Amino acid sequence: MSHVAVLGSGSWGTAFSQVLADAGTDVVLWGRRAALCEAIDRTHENPDYLPGVRLPEQVRATSDPRRALAGAQVVVLALPAQTLGTSLGQLREHLPASAVLLSLAKGVELGTCRRMSEVVQDVTGAAAEQVAVLTGPNLAGEIAARQPSASVVACADEQVAARLQEACFTPYFRPYTNTDVVGCELAGAVKNVIALAVGMTAGMGLGDNAKASLITRGLAETSRLGLELGADPMTFAGLAGLGDLVATCYSPLSRNRGLGERLGRGMSVDEASAATGQTAEGVKTAESVLELARRHGVEMPITEQVVRVVREGAAPREAVGALMLRSTKAER
Ligand SMILES: NC(=O)C1=CN([C@@H]2O[C@H](COP(=O)(O)OP(=O)(O)OC[C@H]3O[C@@H](n4cnc5c(N)ncnc54)[C@H](O)[C@@H]3O)[C@@H](O)[C@H]2O)C=CC1
Numbered sequence: 001m002s003h004v005a006v007l008g009s010g011s012w013g014t015a016f017s018q019v020l021a022d023a024g025t026d027v028v029l030w031g032r033r034a035a036l037c038e039a040i041d042r043t044h045e046n047p048d049y050l051p052g053v054r055l056p057e058q059v060r061a062t063s064d065p066r067r068a069l070a071g072a073q074v075v076v077l078a079l080p081a082q083t084l085g086t087s088l089g090q091l092r093e094h095l096p097a098s099a100v101l102l103s104l105a106k107g108v109e110l111g112t113c114r115r116m117s118e119v120v121q122d123v124t125g126a127a128a129e130q131v132a133v134l135t136g137p138n139l140a141g142e143i144a145a146r147q148p149s150a151s152v153v154a155c156a157d158e159q160v161a162a163r164l165q166e167a168c169f170t171p172y173f174r175p176y177t178n179t180d181v182v183g184c185e186l187a188g189a190v191k192n193v194i195a196l197a198v199g200m201t202a203g204m205g206l207g208d209n210a211k212a213s214l215i216t217r218g219l220a221e222t223s224r225l226g227l228e229l230g231a232d233p234m235t236f237a238g239l240a241g242l243g244d245l246v247a248t249c250y251s252p253l254s255r256n257r258g259l260g261e262r263l264g265r266g267m268s269v270d271e272a273s274a275a276t277g278q279t280a281e282g283v284k285t286a287e288s289v290l291e292l293a294r295r296h297g298v299e300m301p302i303t304e305q306v307v308r309v310v311r312e313g314a315a316p317r318e319a320v321g322a323l324m325l326r327s328t329k330a331e332r
């Protein structure tokens with residue numbers, strides 16, 4: 001790959017630009033705010049999202065979409081899930097027709113319940129083989145510090161996934177390929193919801209048994225939904241599933257876990273979101289995942305309780321009680 005455009009100059013778009021540059025690719029990072037892009041271009045640092053991280057010289061930044069996208073062979077979409085469709089619609093006219101579109105967003109669209117690859121295909125008219133997703137245990141701050149991490153590039157076309165794998169393979173970033181786009185995307189989206197729940201238990205001062213129980217049962221309900229939607233069950237035991245779930249639920253760097261923790265300590269959703277300051281996809285995605293599950297007749301009790309807390313303002317302690325007192329059953 002000689003030229004990749006990264007749309008979204010937040011924490012992950014910036015850190016992934018570094019990965020691509022370290023893998024030998026020229027990167028143009030696009031963001032809405034001209035002042036931030038100029039600062040990144042001039043100082044090789046993103047002061048708002050990754051202060052103190054020196055970006056490689058091959059990472060350029062611009063707020064001009066025409067400049068960012070001209071001649072790009074790959075367009076990386078590092079925008080929040082709930083704005084991806086609208087933003088992409090506005091940028092569509094500048095997208096090179098043959099570019100591969102790689103989504104980094106971990107969420108499900110509110111209202112439509114579309115996964116991000118579905119949004120991308122619908123908005124751009126691209127074929128499934130031209131759309132890929134990157135997901136896994138990839139906390140931006142650790143990757144920016146070049147700490148080791150594995151990841152998954154999923155695409156219906158294995159050769160496209162392999163090309164993308166090559167484009168972001170570095171000594172500290174090890175991507176695997178997968179053709180199960182549905183499973184990888186669902187796993188990445190739902191883990192943010194489960195991380196909110198785990199964060200709440202931390203905020204309430206509950207222990208590791210509670211966290212491990214939520215992680216395990218959270219993975220069970222994610223897999224149930226995935227199977228219903230045609231995913232490969234093995235995906236949920238892999239990096240996109242268990243890997244990302246564990247990283248997000250245990251890391252102090254996770255915005256979703258952190259937001260959950262604030263809720264557990266008694267803040268309202270608005271207060272917790274404002275204190276978090278960056279995108280925490282689980283808040284909105286909890287509602288769309290629950291809606292998706294209902295449409296497919298799948299039970300997702302943890303997601304249901306997270307929705308009660310974030311949308312209806314239920315107390316996290318009540319949500320724990322509701323989960324613990326559900327009717328007893330066989331483990332599945
Ligand atoms: N930060 C991380 O560690 C990781 C994040 N992700 C996912 O990547 C996606 C992006 O997240 P982050 O970069 O972390 O978020 P962030 O909150 O750090 O940055 C979001 C960026 O999108 C921009 N933005 C927001 N609305 C926009 C719009 N309408 N049009 C154009 N730009 C807009 C913001 O200005 C900001 O630059 C999310 O889906 C997240 O779940 C995935 C893996 C790791």
Ligand SMILES: O=C(CO)COP(=O)(O)O
Pocket residue numbers: 106136137138139140192195244247248253254255256257279280281
């Ligand atoms: O997706 C992530 C790690 O893989 C980042 O998680 P947060 O969005 O909760 O920070």
